[in-house]
Amino acid sequence: NAGVTQTPKFQVLKTGQSMTLQCAQDMNHEYMSWYRQDPGMGLRLIHYSVGAGITDQGEVPNGYNVSRSTTEDFPLRLLSAAPSQTSVYFCASSYSATGQNSPLHFGNGTRLTVT
Amino acid sequence: AQSVTQPDIHITVSEGASLELRCNYSYGATPYLFWYVQSPGQGLQLLLKYFSGDTLVQGIKGFEAEFKRSQSSFNLRKPSVHWSDAAEYFCAVGAGRPGGGADGLTFGKGTHLIIQP
Numbered sequence A: 001n002a003g004v005t006q007t008p009k010f011q012v013l014k015t016g017q018s019m020t021l022q023c024a025q026d027m028n029h030e031y032m033s034w035y036r037q038d039p040g041m042g043l044r045l046i047h048y049s050v051g052a053g054i055t056d057q058g059e060v061p062n063g064y065n066v067s068r069s070t071t072e073d074f075p076l077r078l079l080s081a082a083p084s085q086t087s088v089y090f091c092a093s094s095y096s097a098t099g100q101n102s103p104l105h106f107g108n109g110t111r112l113t114v115t
Numbered sequence B: 001a002q003s004v005t006q007p008d009i010h011i012t013v014s015e016g017a018s019l020e021l022r023c024n025y026s027y028g029a030t031p032y033l034f035w036y037v038q039s040p041g042q043g044l045q046l047l048l049k050y051f052s053g054d055t056l057v058q059g060i061k062g063f064e065a066e067f068k069r070s071q072s073s074f075n076l077r078k079p080s081v082h083w084s085d086a087a088e089y090f091c092a093v094g095a096g097r098p099g100g101g102a103d104g105l106t107f108g109k110g111t112h113l114i115i116q117p
Helices: none
Strands: A004-007 A010-013 A019-025 A031-038 A042-051 A054-057 A064-066 A076-078 A087-094 A110-114 B003-005 B010-014 B019-021 B024-026 B032-038 B044-050 B056-058 B064-068 B073-078 B087-094 B105-107 B111-116
Touching: A004 A087, A010 A019, A019 A031, A019 A087, A042 A064, A042 B105, B003 B087, B003 B105, B010 B019, B019 B111, B024 B073, B032 B064, B032 B073, B044 B056, B044 B064, B044 B073, B073 B087
Parallel strands: A010 A110, B010 B111
Antiparallel strands: A004 A019, A019 A076, A031 A042, A031 A087, A042 A054, A064 A076, A087 A110, B003 B024, B019 B073, B032 B044, B032 B087, B056 B064, B064 B073, B087 B105, B087 B111
16 A cells, blocks of 8 residues: 655756646545645645545645645645745645544655755 | 644653653644654654543554643653654644644644664
């Protein structure tokens, strides 16, 4: 069982470039989310989805877009990268958005550097 | 809005010694509380969670945590640490969605655990 798979693991972008961070889960999880992790800041929620076709903003959504066309995939798009988006990005999923025994499963992260 | 405070940025413990990592939360209702561990270059792994009931919860790898409503705390403990426990530890609170769900989880800033031989 692969769990939550993120690609790429590392990426360097120039300011203004665009790219998509991929996230896929094979656990048939209803809920998926993207966090960014910055030194001394913990993890902050960017966007989340409670099911295919449904997305919503988290704490720090600016500069990022998401879509959820399938249950398995939840890509994160940076339309015009900025140095402030240099971070480690984590995708996470859980079986249910509301179920009690439904903890988050995390991918191994994508380390993004914007120069 | 909920918040989580982990007062200790770094903690150094000798191998075999006991460990307590502190976590304080702010939330208006009964919180859903979590501890996650992150090894270098890895994602976060759930250690344990509290939803309701017994205030002392057991987790994986020999960890436990105690929910104290009067102190708004959810401290993580381990009676004897191993070198492999060196990692970053995050406390998190869920806004009524145990899976982290629609409101997401609010994470503390983490405590970096260093194990001395």
